[in-house]
Amino acid sequence: MPLPGCYQIHPHVLADPRGHFVKTFQSSAFRAHGLADNFAETFYSVSRKGVLRGFHFQVPPHEHAKLVYCTAGAVLDAVVDIRRGSPTEAQFTTFELIAEHAAMVYIPAGFAHAFYALTDSATVAYQVTTEFAPEHDAGVRWDSFGVPWPDPNPILSAKDMALPLWQDFDTPFTLASAPKD
Numbered sequence: 263m264p265l266p267g268c269y270q271i272h273p274h275v276l277a278d279p280r281g282h283f284v285k286t287f288q289s290s291a292f293r294a295h296g297l298a299d300n301f302a303e304t305f306y307s308v309s310r311k312g313v314l315r316g317f318h319f320q321v322p323p324h325e326h327a328k329l330v331y332c333t334a335g336a337v338l339d340a341v342v343d344i345r346r347g348s349p350t351e352a353q354f355t356t357f358e359l360i361a362e363h364a365a366m367v368y369i370p371a372g373f374a375h376a377f378y379a380l381t382d383s384a385t386v387a388y389q390v391t392t393e394f395a396p397e398h399d400a401g402v403r404w405d406s407f408g409v410p411w412p413d414p415n416p417i418l419s420a421k422d423m424a425l426p427l428w429q430d431f432d433t434p435f436t437l438a439s440a441p442k443d
Contacts, residue, residue: 265354266350267370268370269368271329271365273286273364273366286331287389297327297368298370300391301329304387304389304390305387305388306388307385308383309337309383309384309386310379310382311383312417313378313379314379314404314422315377316340316422317340317342317401317402317404317407318375318399319344319375319401320390320395320398320399320400322434324392325398325435326391327368327370327391328367328391329368329390330359330367330388331364332360332361332384332385333387335360335382335385336358336359336361336380336384337358337384338359338377338411339359340375340377341354341373342374342407343373344433344435345372345435346433346435346436346437348437353407359377374401376409378411401422403427403428404416406427
């Protein structure tokens with residue numbers, strides 16, 4: 263099911279005998295589509311097959327939009343609407359992000375993000391509109407929403423294992439208060 267404000271983006275890939283070139287972000291193109299273009303931080307993670315990271319987000323006043331893409335390998339990416347009162351509250355959508363396809367996912371504030379590494383190694387890059395603020399870092403357990411993950415027993419961090427279930431999480435996000443990205 264599509265989630266409002268969450269988009270899969272297929273950038274133009276320039277390929278030649280040497281390989282390929284992908285422009286992952288252009289401010290004017292994002293602005294023209296009403297998407298956030300004020301990214302404050304960029305980072306990446308490398309995960310081995312079977313690792314699940316998430317569901318992660320930052321709470322107000324440090325909430326952010328994310329642009330996520332896989333630069334090596336493949337992941338099953340999941341996004342869930344965590345805004346109380348939203349017609350799609352607690353609903354998710356999934357995307358298979360494969361490095362060779364160069365597809366990306368734009369995730370607005372008020373949505374939680376997780377992914378599962380499908381290949382021996384998967385590198386996921388993120389651009390976010392606010393800097394990491396540890397005191398505003400939050401998450402919901404990976405098995406809270408019924409996402410059909412490839413493995414019922416994924417490799418999780420201690421932090422992710424300790425996250426609350428959705429039913430026990432008091433989300434600060436509402437449909438009315440969600441920032442317009």
